[in-house]
Amino acid sequence: GAVVSQHPSWVICKSGTSVKIECRSLDFQATTMFWYRQFPKQSLMLMATSNEGSKATYEQGVEKDKFLINHASLTLSTLTVTSAHPEDSSFYICSARGDRDFYEQYFGPGTRLTVT
Amino acid sequence: GQNIDQPTEMTATEGAIVQINCTYQTSGFNGLFWYQQHAGEAPTFLSYNVLDGLEEKGRFSSFLSRSKGYSYLLLKELQMKDSASYLCAVIADDYKLSFGAGTTVTVRA
Numbered sequence: 647g648a649v650v651s652q653h654p655s656w657v658i659c660k661s662g663t664s665v666k667i668e669c670r671s672l673d674f675q676a677t678t679m680f681w682y683r684q685f686p687k688q689s690l691m692l693m694a695t696s697n698e699g700s701k702a703t704y705e706q707g708v709e710k711d712k713f714l715i716n717h718a719s720l721t722l723s724t725l726t727v728t729s730a731h732p733e734d735s736s737f738y739i740c741s742a743r744g745d746r747d748f749y750e751q752y753f754g755p756g757t758r759l760t761v762t
Numbered sequence: 763g764q765n766i767d768q769p770t771e772m773t774a775t776e777g778a779i780v781q782i783n784c785t786y787q788t789s790g791f792n793g794l795f796w797y798q799q800h801a802g803e804a805p806t807f808l809s810y811n812v813l814d815g816l817e818e819k820g821r822f823s824s825f826l827s828r829s830k831g832y833s834y835l836l837l838k839e840l841q842m843k844d845s846a847s848y849l850c851a852v853i854a855d856d857y858k859l860s861f862g863a864g865t866t867v868t869v870r871a
Contacts, residue, residue: 680858689849689861690805739804741859749793749812749853753804 649673650742652754659730659761666726667757669740675720676742680751681713684737696723730761764788764860768850773868774840782835782848782865790855796824796835797849799864805849808835837867845869 649672659665669679678697682690694710696702696717704710714726723742727734737758741751765787774780786794793812797805811817811826811833823836837844850862 689863690859692858692860695858737802749857750807750810751859753806756802756804758802 648744648750648752650676650740650752650754652740652757654757655755656758657760659759661731661761662729664726664728665730665759666724667738667740667759669723669725669742669754671721671742671744671752674742674744674752676723677720677745678743679717679723680741680743681715681723681725682739682741684739684756690739693725727759730759732761735759735761764852764854766850766852766860766862768848768862768865770863771866771868773870775870776840776842778840780837780840780867782837782850782867784833784835784850784862786831786833786850786852786862788831788852788854788860791828792853792855792857794824794826794833795849795851795853795859796822796833797851799847799849801847808848840869842869842871 651670653668681693684690692705693708694702694704696715698717698720702715717723737756739756740754743751768784795810796808799805809824816825821838826833847864847866849864851859
């Protein structure tokens with residue numbers, strides 16, 4: 647149980663375009679989803695926290711108008727990178743937390759974004 | 763903010779034991795996680811400690827001392843497939859995971 651999927655697993659886009667990444671909890675209801683970014687040889691940095699049906703909470707330094715997060719249902723959250731630039735190239739990982747175990751997060755497999 | 767420190771790299775021989783230390787200073791404490799992450803993949807859960815002491819799970823064990831703000835992950839009988847990055851992460855009062863920079867473990871034959 648507790649499987650989280652992400653789609654796509656990798657994407658290449660041109661500078662200036664937008665990219666949407668989906669995060670789904672497959673066998674449980676995720677009341678909270680988290681979005682992380684990981685640059686090469688660095689650790690995961692939390693970008694934002696989203697709760698179903700409400701606005702996402704962004705970490706300091708993360709532009710909310712550039713990284714749009716929608717958590718429309720208990721099994722789906724999306725991250726849209728708008729007007730992507732090469733410096734946005736990174737590994738984006740989502741995680742989901744259910745309402746039974748408040749401390750455990752289940753990670754998706756990640757999405758490798760390359761902006762050319 | 764949260765401060766979590768762990769060594770950058772460690773190298774060990776197949777069959778040996780390696781101990782990865784993690785020290786933390788956080789606003790409150792609701793538990794410490796260890797994750798394994800292979801290159802290009804998402805982290806996978808190894809252990810969760812919220813009380814002091816040693817938790818053993820097969821070849822992997824994790825220890826926590828809350829008074830010292832200290833944890834370690836012990837990997838025994840190292841195998842080549844254990845070559846990976848090991849991430850220490852703490853849940854503080856805000857219930858968010860804060861990660862250390864990760865320790866890259868290289869297992870040599």
